[in-house]
Amino acid sequence: MSERGDIIDQANDRAAEFVGDREAEIRRAAAGIPAGEPGDCDHCGLPNPRLVNGACARCRDKYRLP
Ligand SMILES: [Zn+2]
Structure with a gap:
């Protein structure tokens, strides 16, 4: 794998991780x-x-509604 490919793979992994975290x-x-x-x-x-x-x-706070 070329260095450029590694960088792209790493970026994709990071992006997938980030999306997964946000989704959760x-x-x-x-x-x-x-x-x-x-x-x-x-x-x-x-x-x-x-x-x-x-x-x-405001009314939920005022009247302690759920
Ligand atoms: Zn109100």
Whole structure:
């Protein structure tokens, strides 16, 4: 194998490793955190890009919602 080929192989290995790490990280995050959806908050009535069970982040904190 030429030196150039080795460098490319190493780069490919590193890239695959990096993607694998990121993917595992994203899967862990996605498993623990509900995705939520945009809409008007059921509690304060304000539009929010991410409601979980109809409540915005501020109301979830305020009313100690999950
Ligand atoms: Zn709210």
